[in-house]
Structure formats: C-alpha cells, structure tokens
Amino acid sequence: MNKYVLTALLAAAPFSSALAQSQLVVGYEADATSLDPAQVTDLNTMHVLSHMYDTLVKLGPNGSFQPVLASKWQMSKDGLTYTFTLKPNLKFANGDPLNADAVVFSFDRQLNKNNPGYKFGPFPFADFYYGSVASVRKVNASTVEFKLKSPNSAFMAALSVPTSSVVNPKQALANGKTFALSGGGSGPYMLEKWNRGGQLILKSNARYWGNKPKSTKLVWVPIVQESQRAVALQSGTVDLVINPASENLAKLKSGGYNIAQKAGPxxxxxxxxxxxxxxxxxxxxxxxxxxxxxxxxxxxxxxxxxxxxxxxxxxxxxxxxxxxxxxxxxxxxxxxxxxxxxxxxxxxxxxxxxxxxxxxxxxxxxxxxxxxxxxxxxxxxxxxxxxxxxxxxxxxxxxxxxxxxxxxxxxxxxxxxxxxxxxxxxxxxxxxxxxxxxxxxxxxxxxxxxxxxxxxxxxxxxxxxxxxxxxxxxxxxxxxxxxxxQVVAYNAKVQGMALDPISPFILKLSNVFKP
Incomplete structure (x- = not known):
C-alpha cells in the first residue's frame, strides 16, 4: 500500500474542515475482524473495540482493579460469589439503558446454549476466561452476581479484557450475525462507518457516561506492510502508527516524530x-x-x-x-x-x-x-x-x-x-x-x-x-x-499520547488529539 492508496482511503469519507481538525487518523496493522467483542481474538480489533465498549472493571497502574461500569464489588469469604453494583444511569450509545439485564446477557450468551444470543457466536474465549463460572444472574436492576465452581484468583482479571465487554442485548439480538458489522456498546466512541478492508471511522458518543473524548473522530486505516507505516506517517496521511518497522524508528526519531515504547505481557x-x-x-x-x-x-x-x-x-x-x-x-x-x-x-x-x-x-x-x-x-x-x-x-x-x-x-x-x-x-x-x-x-x-x-x-x-x-x-x-x-510512532503535534503502564498492547486514545 503506497501513500497514494492511503490518501485515497482517507479521502473516501468526506469531513468538514471543523471535524478534520478534531479527528485522529491511526494506521494499524490489519483491518478489524468483528465488532462483537466476544468473537474477537486479534489485537488489531481490540484496539478499536476498547473505544466502543466498557467492561465492569479495569486493571489500574498499580495492578489493582478499578471501577468502570461497576461502582463497587465484593467477593464472598469462600471466594465463590462475586457481586457487582453498577453505576447509576448508564446508557448504551444508542440511548438504551445499560443495566443488570445487559450484563447478564453479555456473559450468558457466551456460556449458555439456551440463551437466544448463543447461536450468533462462536465465542472462542468463553471457556478460556469463564470456565470457572457456574452461573451469572440479576439480583436487581443495578446488581449482578457471579457464582464460581471453585475459587479463581484470575477471575477479576478475566472481567477486565475486551471479551468481557458489555453489549447492548437489543442490538445484538435484533442484528444477529450482522451485529459483528455494527456493534453496540457504551464506550466513548461508536461506529460511524466501516469500509471493510479500508478505513473504519468511530465518532464520539454523546451519551458516554465518563469524560468526553478529546478527538471527535478516530479514523482507523489498515496498513499491513510494516515498512509502509513509517511512510504513511511521514507523508502526513496518518497521525499515528502502531508497530512501524523496527529499522525505521531511528529515522523517525531524527525526523522529529515521537516514539512511545513499552514492554508488556x-x-x-x-x-x-x-x-x-x-x-x-x-x-x-x-x-x-x-x-x-x-x-x-x-x-x-x-x-x-x-x-x-x-x-x-x-x-x-x-x-x-x-x-x-x-x-x-x-x-x-x-x-x-x-x-x-x-x-x-x-x-x-x-x-x-x-x-x-x-x-x-x-x-x-x-x-x-x-x-x-x-x-x-x-x-x-x-x-x-x-x-x-x-x-x-x-x-x-x-x-x-x-x-x-x-x-x-x-x-x-x-x-x-x-x-x-x-x-x-x-x-x-x-x-x-x-x-x-x-x-x-x-x-x-x-x-x-x-x-x-x-x-x-x-x-x-x-x-x-x-x-x-x-x-x-x-x-x-x-x-x-x-x-x-509495544511501539507507537506519532506526529509531534499529537498530544496526550501515552501507553497503558500495565497493558500497553491495547491503545487507549480517548485523551489523545491533534490541535
């Protein structure tokens, strides 16, 4: 893919000059595969989905778990019962309420063959992450209970991964197999347009419960050849690239581009x-x-x-x-x-x-x-x-x-x-x-x-x-x-770029923007 092809990809979706000033264009290693987080196994798609969906908890910089959709949680003394209380007034990007029913559905559809959403799988990581789960049930509108078959100290970590994202049950069931093409979450961004094999555009979610994202749009452009990622950055067709060819890093640094680099798991x-x-x-x-x-x-x-x-x-x-x-x-x-x-x-x-x-x-x-x-x-x-x-x-x-x-x-x-x-x-x-x-x-x-x-x-x-x-x-x-x-190279004008200190391989770009 040369710079002219990249330019054509970016030109395929017109933007007003005002929006163009508040969009961030990201060159990543391959096109996303599915917008259903429970189906995803590749890192490229996880970059996108981390902006469209939320999990109950996340792993903090000191290794402890922090609230996301859940405001609090507790574990029983025997380590078999985890109870989560949701934050109030949560909504999905389309305005539907995000409640205990949605949380139960998001996990039950992966584990229970009788759930109406199960047939829209496969869900390859379900047993891997949730094999210790005996049941998940709604206690009340804002409370969810997980029962485990045996104590599992890795269970909270499993709840922090993209596979554990809470999806909109109405959209998932109404769209069935095509839910993978549109998605439906509560994250800071939502899908605007996806040209398969080309650019995938996310726009900010006006109903997002947390801090509003700094860029109005995230434009994801697949650049499969690693040698071309540096070219795309230098030509100005993208603002940020993930994992440019290692041999290009010195030249990028000397050319005034910033490099974020961090070891991870x-x-x-x-x-x-x-x-x-x-x-x-x-x-x-x-x-x-x-x-x-x-x-x-x-x-x-x-x-x-x-x-x-x-x-x-x-x-x-x-x-x-x-x-x-x-x-x-x-x-x-x-x-x-x-x-x-x-x-x-x-x-x-x-x-x-x-x-x-x-x-x-x-x-x-x-x-x-x-x-x-x-x-x-x-x-x-x-x-x-x-x-x-x-x-x-x-x-x-x-x-x-x-x-x-x-x-x-x-x-x-x-x-x-x-x-x-x-x-x-x-x-x-x-x-x-x-x-x-x-x-x-x-x-x-x-x-x-x-x-x-x-x-x-x-x-x-x-x-x-x-x-x-x-x-x-x-x-x-x-x-x-x-x-x-993880290595990310970006234009010197880009502000707020930082790799996650615990899990740097999944990008978090809500606070990143180019003035």
Whole structure:
C-alpha cells in the first residue's frame, strides 16, 4: 500500500474542515475482524473495540482493579460469589439503558446454549476466561452476581479484557450475525462507518457516561506492510502508527516524530514437538537455548523493541522470576549438551515460519537469525514458510498430529495475569485442541498452576508462580526468545499520547488529539 492508496482511503469519507481538525487518523496493522467483542481474538480489533465498549472493571497502574461500569464489588469469604453494583444511569450509545439485564446477557450468551444470543457466536474465549463460572444472574436492576465452581484468583482479571465487554442485548439480538458489522456498546466512541478492508471511522458518543473524548473522530486505516507505516506517517496521511518497522524508528526519531515504547505481557518463542526425538530430550532443548544469542537478536533484528526472554512470564508480570538460568549465549556449552544427549554431530530439523501474524515480530528475519545460530552448533534448520491462516491451522491441530518439529509463536496476555499465560500454553490439561501445542507435561508445574489460580493472596501467588518459572526454565519446553514491546510512532503535534503502564498492547486514545 503506497501513500497514494492511503490518501485515497482517507479521502473516501468526506469531513468538514471543523471535524478534520478534531479527528485522529491511526494506521494499524490489519483491518478489524468483528465488532462483537466476544468473537474477537486479534489485537488489531481490540484496539478499536476498547473505544466502543466498557467492561465492569479495569486493571489500574498499580495492578489493582478499578471501577468502570461497576461502582463497587465484593467477593464472598469462600471466594465463590462475586457481586457487582453498577453505576447509576448508564446508557448504551444508542440511548438504551445499560443495566443488570445487559450484563447478564453479555456473559450468558457466551456460556449458555439456551440463551437466544448463543447461536450468533462462536465465542472462542468463553471457556478460556469463564470456565470457572457456574452461573451469572440479576439480583436487581443495578446488581449482578457471579457464582464460581471453585475459587479463581484470575477471575477479576478475566472481567477486565475486551471479551468481557458489555453489549447492548437489543442490538445484538435484533442484528444477529450482522451485529459483528455494527456493534453496540457504551464506550466513548461508536461506529460511524466501516469500509471493510479500508478505513473504519468511530465518532464520539454523546451519551458516554465518563469524560468526553478529546478527538471527535478516530479514523482507523489498515496498513499491513510494516515498512509502509513509517511512510504513511511521514507523508502526513496518518497521525499515528502502531508497530512501524523496527529499522525505521531511528529515522523517525531524527525526523522529529515521537516514539512511545513499552514492554508488556508478551512472549515470543520457538515451539518444540516434545512427543518425538530429539526434542523429547531435555539436554537437547537446553542446548538449543544456549545456542541462541537473544541479546543480539533483540538489538540487531528487533532494534531494541524486545527484551531477551528465558521464561514465559514477562518482567512486569506477577510470578516473573529474575533468578532463573539466563541461558547466556554459549555455543560451546550447547555443543557439549548435544553430545551428552547423543547428537555430537547435531541433527536436521524443520522450522515453521509464518509470513506475518499478530504479535509475531518480523517472523522471517527472526527465523533466519535463529537458523544461523543453530547452524553453528550443527543443527541444520530448514525453514518452511506459509501464510498466517495455514500456519495457525497446522499449529492448532497440535504438533503431533501435524508432524511438526519447531515453529515460531507468540502470546500476548490481555488479562495481565499469569494464569492466562501458563494454563493455556503449558498445562497438561491444555493439550490440543488446547494451546499446549508441543504437549509439555510436568506434574509439579501442573500442581503449581492449580495452586496459583486458587490462591487469593497476591504475594503468595507470586511465590507459587516463581517456583513454576524455575521448573519451566529448567525443562525449557520452548526455545525462549524475547518479550515484545509495544511501539507507537506519532506526529509531534499529537498530544496526550501515552501507553497503558500495565497493558500497553491495547491503545487507549480517548485523551489523545491533534490541535
């Protein structure tokens, strides 16, 4: 997409000069997929939906939960009942009341096959986030009660993610499958127009219960090629771009553009098929981790937009253990471990690499760099590239069924809770069709995961998950590579831009404007 195409996209919807002065044009990585928050799995769409919808609570900068639609809440002593009181006089963007019925519907339609909204799914994250919910019911017009099957310390975090957004029941039921094209929420913005594959325009919600947004309109323009995002910013066709190519950052800075950059709850790794040799041997897996120079990759390939990783949890997450084995770059030690494992001459393997993908951080360049490092210890890596959709279908079937060796993958934790990283990715309960593609299993780690989810005290949870990090770091079920940073480049005239200190990967632009 060149600057002329971008200009045409922006010109497709006319604006008055007054409105043009109060709109913010955002270049993001791909077009949104659905305006129904319960259906969404990709980060690009979450950027948009975070402005159209509200959740009951949000995660604050100090890690505590803060009110959004709920004014207060309480948990029973046994940890099984959560009761939320809504703020008074809440309304959806179209004027319909936002009450307890709407909250119940928003969750019940995802969990209850008898709910009339269930048939308009699928809702892929329902069991993932709300599997511990036994029931959700209206107590009165402003009060909602959730009953859990067992104590779950990650439950509040689950309520803070876009999947937990409260939707307008009338609009959802009346529109059915087409609700995904229009949406219906209570956030600071509402949909004005969406040209699929082109620009998506949000306008301010006059009925918004909170502080009014600073920009009258948010115009979202998909720019799939990362190299073109900097071009779009420099040409003035957009005011702000998400994740421009890392190699363009220095030039943008020297050109007077601002860069917001922050690490968040993200992990990028090479998956390994633990069901077959040589990856079923821990010494081999450790050798691969010693063979990769993470620091050089984050500096030379990612240009400082990542930090080296040796465990699933990022440094800012509860449970991150700063004292685990750093697997410092040591090709000699890697060769020695391969010899001990019975592979003194190395081996040949295949690495699956997507051509692009959400959160995948220049997958081709990353794969080529890792291929070179492993080649230095005698491991010949054949790279097999494929499009993102085909890649995901093979990964989703599981490494054993798809006969995979190694593959690139990443995970971003929107809930910012260790349970939503470890449970899906490394629990033996999450073998395919779950997300534990390589079928890692450690009974001690499983036990710690269960304890961590059930423990209410954050300090005790931190200790539990740090113990799990030690075991996972020693087992190295993956080749750990890095924790990504969110990067946003923007015009120097743009004001109010700041990344969320806890969850920087989802943009919050209500206070951002260009005079």
């Amino acid at each position: 993200h992990i990028w790794w090479l998956g390994l098929n633990l069901t077959k040799a040589p990856f079923d041997n821990k010494l081999v897996r450790q050798a691969l981790n010693y063979a990769v120079d993470r620091k050089a990759i984050t500096e030379g390939v990612l240009y400082g937009t990542g930090t080296p990783a040796v465990q699933p949890l990022a440094p800012m997450q509860l449970g991150h253990n700063p004292n685990v084995n750093p697997y410092a770059y040591d090709p000699k030690k890697a060769k020695d471990l391969l010899a001990q494992a019975g592979y003194p001459g190395g081996f040949t393997t295949t690495l699956l690499v997507p051509t692009s993908g959400s959160g995948m951080q220049s997958p081709t360049q990353m794969g080529t760099a890792i291929q070179a490092y492993l080649g230095q210890i005698g491991v010949k890596v054949n790279i097999q590239q494929m499009d993102w959709g085909t890649f995901l279908s093979r990964i989703g079937a599981g490494a054993a069924k798809s006969n995979l060796d190694m593959w690139e993958l990443s995970w971003m934790d929107t809930a910012v809770d260790p349970a939503f990283v470890l449970d899906p990715l490394l629990s033996s309960k999450s073998f395919p069709p779950g997300f534990n593609t390589g079928q890692y299993k450690n009974a001690a780690v499983d036990k710690l995961m269960d304890q961590g989810r059930a423990e209410a005290d954050p300090k005790k949870r931190d200790v539990i998950y740090q113990k799990a990090m030690v075991l996972i770091n020693e087992d190295v079920p993956w080749v750990f590579v890095d924790h990504a940073q």
